[in-house]
Amino acid sequence: MAHIFNDGNVEYRLRQSPVPEFAWHTSERLSELAQSKHLLFNVRLLDPDKYSFPYHFHRNSEELFVILAGKAMLRSPDGFSELVPGDIVFFGMGPEGAHQLYNHTDELCKYLDIRTNMGLDVAEYPDSGKINILPDQEVYRSADQADYYEGEGSVREKWQGMDRSHPGKP
Numbered sequence: 001m002a003h004i005f006n007d008g009n010v011e012y013r014l015r016q017s018p019v020p021e022f023a024w025h026t027s028e029r030l031s032e033l034a035q036s037k038h039l040l041f042n043v044r045l046l047d048p049d050k051y052s053f054p055y056h057f058h059r060n061s062e063e064l065f066v067i068l069a070g071k072a073m074l075r076s077p078d079g080f081s082e083l084v085p086g087d088i089v090f091f092g093m094g095p096e097g098a099h100q101l102y103n104h105t106d107e108l109c110k111y112l113d114i115r116t117n118m119g120l121d122v123a124e125y126p127d128s129g130k131i132n133i134l135p136d137q138e139v140y141r142s143a144d145q146a147d148y149y150e151g152e153g154s155v156r157e158k159w160q161g162m163d164r165s166h167p168g169k170p
Contacts, residue, residue, distance in 0.1 A: 003034040010043055023050045040117045046072060048110040052101040056132075059087075059122040063091040063099070063115040070109035072101040083111075098126060 012025040038111070046052055055075060074081045074089060076099050081123045083089065083101070091097035101102075103109045104142035122135040129142045 005030055007042070010046055012043075015129065021051050022054065023047060024052055036117070038117055039114060041112065041114045043068070044111055044113050046101060046103040046111070048068075048103050048106050048108070050103055054125050055098060055100040055127050056123045056125045057091070057095055057098040058093055058115070059124065060118050061115045061121045061134075063095060063097070063113065065089045065091075065099075065101075066112040066114070068110040070103070070107045070111060071105050072109040072111070073104045075100045075102070095124075095126070 010027045013028055014023065014025050016023045024047070027043040030042055031040045044052070052072075065083070065088070067083045067085050067089075069085055071085075072083050074083050077096055078093075082104075089099075091099050095119070101109070101111075123132040123134055124130070124142070125132070130139055131142055132139045
């Protein structure tokens with residue numbers, strides 16, 4: 001079944017963060033309405049003098065922006081580029097796919113945001129040193145990274161203290 005979305009049937013909701021510079025309008029539930037299994041997509045409206053999400057990249061999601069109207073400045077590892085209607089920008093996984101938009105004009109910027117959905121994703125924020133486990137929005141500081149085996153040294157004592165007479169129960 002085809003799902004057609006347009007200005008007549010797409011509603012937008014303002015997403016205002018606690019940081020005033022980060023604000024955008026986003027379409028509601030398009031991926032859900034289309035029953036998409038592997039793509040998440042929204043139409044976003046970026047007001048003048050506003051930024052999209054903080055500068056970030058994804059570990060398990062590719063993303064694509066299609067500029068529909070207006071202009072925006074793209075920040076990426078390659079520097080800054082002005083995006084105009086008709087531009088299509090692909091962001092791969094990992095640090096080389098880092099991105100952020102800023103509407104540097106006096107007009108609204110409208111863009112389609114499409115990203116793959118493989119279940120869990122990790123977004124990293126180089127400017128603030130945070131990681132975000134998505135879709136649950138669990139945000140942690142990268143500086144708190146621990147060694148994989150930290151705290152695991154007493155495994156023998158843990159096993160000795162367990163009742164192993166009931167299979168399947170620790």
